[in-house]
Amino acid sequence: MQFLIDNFWALTITGLTLGAVYALVALGYTLVYGVLRLINFAHSEVFMYGTFAALWVVMFLGGKAGGGTGQVIFWIAMMFVAAMTMSGLIAVLLERFAYRPLRKRNAPPLIALISAIGASFVLAEIMGLREKIVAWVGLEDNLRAYVRNSRNAVGLPDIVAKEPVFTIGGYAVTNVDIFVIVGAITIMVILDQFVKRSRLGRGIRAVAQDPEAAALMGVNRDRVIQVTFLVGGVMAGAAAVFYLLRIGITRYDAGFLLGVKAFTAAVLGGIGNLRGALLGGFVLGLAENYGSAIVGTEWKDVVAFVLLIVILLFRPTGLLGESLGKARA
Amino acid sequence: MRSTLKFAVPLAVAALALGACGTTGGTSNTPAASGGAAACGDYKIGMFGALTGPNANLGIYIQNGVNLALDDYNKKHPDCKVTLENYDSQGDPTQAPALAKKAIDDKKVVGIVGPAFSGESKAANPAFAEAGLVHITPSATNPALAENGWKTFFRVLGNDATQGPAAAKYIKDTxxxxxxxxxxxxxxYGKGLADIVRQDLGSTVVGNDTIQQKQTDFGASVTKVTASGADALFFGGYSPEAAPLIKQLRDAGWKGTFVVADGVKDQSFIDNAQAAAEGTVITCPCVPADVAPDxxxxxxxxFNEDPNTYSGEGYDSATILLDGIAAGKDRxxxxDFVKAYDKPGVTKQLKFDAKGEVTDVKVFAYKVEGGKIVSVGEIK
Structure with a gap:
């Protein structure tokens, strides 16, 4: 306990940076749940593909330690472009091939859930076997740097030098810490405004509230669902960039545990509620760090899930409740 | 259920791959030229370890050493060559028993180099012991393997019970x-080693932590290490966790010495941790290349490269078996021949105690310098 008090700020800042990643991925779960009442378990893989896209684009551009400020900004911008494009694309393809055909046949929700789990394996294993897949199509010589040792972890080149910016309670807050927290909050504010004010955002809320009435009012439901998946994917892509900057490595199975955590964050905040996902992500990131400090790092995941159960006991709909369809979303 | 399936898919693929190459495994080496003299047994030795899959590097380094020993032998005995039979386990304990049976059923196989890893050793060795087929491991370091009463078990390197004290000694003295x-x-593996280091260092240990395999964020651990004011950190574990751990520690401005064991002696650690890996100390019971210049x-x-982790141990293991064949021994x-063996090898004096452990145990220290793992000498 004394340790927690002495290192409160260090644990808080590192907890918030991880929480920001959880929150952005949680948005994808929450948005899809809001419009479809479906837990998109393959969303963790959407995130994982984003991390690889961001990594590959840096490798392709020859990113390395010691670049000038302009270069570093360019590399990070390209990471966002690549990761958001890749994750958005994967999310849209998922909707098109794993969910829409089922929806057209009025399959029960459970079937869509199984389809989600199946899609998750397929995507993860494709990434894990990319070395072999590339060899089948005869491109292994051209792409070796990108696919070799495809079941091992791959590291992002040290493109950003982490430098302390200011000190708070003995902890030197770095430029990356600030970038991750501020960046994630900015992106979420933009999303919040998009859902609140834009025409498409209104469509999303309408479908979430009452799909049939929305259709009668001329909302194209398929289109709205597609946009929802796209937006969720793009958020996961942004999360992937923050994750890479923070953690530095990724692997074909990196999505699984993070996906479970992000889903937890979404439920914690109130699934279907955008601001809830943000709050849930930060609360989870902090709880994990504080819990690790008090009872030991090996209990990190236990703390997170005990917290979830306790909160759901008292607030079954999560901290902020389900409300994508409500006006305040 | 999800994780079971995640295993099942690669396993199925692996099984296919194995099936496809199983028929060619025996002929990958030049087969014995002619029958030669009537005394020639047309013998084979087996190489048991990961030759494909994520851990293939380690197996291939060993296999190269074994092939070199075979070349030496076949040059001296051109009329009665010995061939190599590969048993590619992919480092997977679930595949090991079937491969062990295959080796036992092939009566021409008089000895095995391997199994390379501790997990697959545990799975395959009981069958070898029952069949009386000798197996010399160049790399499996779990101490408990020697405690099973397997008469056929031999190990040409120190186990983790010798590596832990050496790591503690290095932290204290160097x-x-x-x-x-x-x-x-x-x-x-990791907890076993770390517990030995904790015990040996006693009161100099200012803090402990346990992480989980596959963990990638070490925020809380990093805070614990920096807050403790430690000038050295020992990590018992493997490279997938070691790389992000040291990276995040260096990002947080920690300047102490990072000490790890053979589970991290792997180029992928440096590839992933990059600049943060510099200066990392790695202990290993494996002998560095320059100890045996010839x-x-x-x-x-x-092979157009320097010998790597456990190549020398692979060479020594194979040499013992080949000496046995030269002395007219069969399966x-x-x-008994291996049990009584006492000759200098390229890595050390090769002599075993009653449990099959090599008696001359050496642990070496390595350091990451300029993106490479370089030897800094034996820990004495």
Whole structure:
């Protein structure tokens, strides 16, 4: 306990940076749940593909330690472009091939859930076997740097030098810490405004509230669902960039545990509620760090899930409740 | 259920791959030229370990050493060559028993180099012991393997019970650390090593932590290490966790010495941790290439690179078996031959105690310098 008090700020800042990643991925779960009442378990893989896209684009551009400020900004911008494009694309393809055909046949929700789990394996294993897949199509010589040792972890080149910016309670807050927290909050504010004010955002809320009435009012439901998946994917892509900057490595199975955590964050905040996902992500990131400090790092995941159960006991709909369809979303 | 399936898919693929190459495995080496003299047994030795899959590097380094020993032997005995039979386990304990049976059923196989890893050893060795087929491991370091009463088990390197004290000694005497933090990954290997280091260092240990395998964010551990003021950190675990751990520690401005064991002696650790890996101390019971210059030169001439982790141990293991064949031993008499063996190898004096452990145990220290793992000498 004394340790927690002495290192409160260090644990808080590192907890918030991880929480920001959880929150952005949680948005994808929450948005899809809001419009479809479906837990998109393959969303963790959407995130994982984003991390690889961001990594590959840096490798392709020859990113390395010691670049000038302009270069570093360019590399990070390209990471966002690549990761958001890749994750958005994967999310849209998922909707098109794993969910829409089922929806057209009025399959029960459970079937869509199984389809989600199946899609998750397929995507993860494709990434894990990319070395072999590339060899089948005869491109292994051209792409070796990108696919070799495809079941091992791959590291992002040290493109950003982490430098302390200011000190708070003995902890030197770095430029990356600030970038991750501020960046994630900015992106979420933009999303919040998009859902609140834009025409498409209104469509999303309408479908979430009452799909049939929305259709009668001329909302194209398929289109709205597609946009929802796209937006969720793009958020996961942004999360992937923050994750890479923070953690530095990724692997074909990196999505699984993070996906479970992000889903937890979404439920914690109130699934279907955008601001809830943000709050849930930060609360989870902090709880994990504080819990690790008090009872030991090996209990990190236990703390997170005990917290979830306790909160759901008292607030079954999560901290902020389900409300994508409500006006305040 | 999800994780079971995640295993099942690669397993199915692996099984297909194995099936496809199983028929060619025996002929990958030049087959014995002619029958030659009537005394020639047309013998084979087996190489048991990961030759494909994520851990293939380690198996291939060993296999190269074994091939070199075979070349030497076949040059001296051109009329009665010995061939190599590969048993590619992919480092997977679930595949090991079937491969062991295959080796046992092939009566021409008089001895095995391997199994390379501790997990697959546990799975395959009981069958070898029952069949009386001798197996010399160049790399499996779990101490408990020697405690099973397997008469056919031999190990040409020190186990983790010797590596732990050596790591503690290095931290105390060479790094001269006054405050040491110890982290383990809760695995049998990592926790075992870390516990030995904790015990040996006693009061200089200022803090402990346990992480989980596959964990990638170490925010809380990093805070614990920096807050403790430790000038050295020992991590018992493998490279997938070691790389992000040291990276995040360096990002947080920690300047102490990072000490790890053979589970991290792997180029992928440096590839992933990059600049943060510099200065990392790695202990390993494996002998560095420059200890045996003749072996190093011969290896380099054949494979165009320096001998790597456990290549020398692979060479020594194979040499013992080949000496046995030269002395006219077959599968049944090989066990006693190895038991009585006492000759200098390229890595050390090769002589075993009653449990099959090599008696001359050496642990070496390595350091990451300029993106490479370089030897800094034996820990004495």
């Amino acid at each position: 790094v001269k650390a006054t405050k040491v933090f110890v982290i383990d990954d809760a695995s049998e 072996f190093q030169a011969a290896y380099k001439a054949k 049944a008499t090989m066990v």
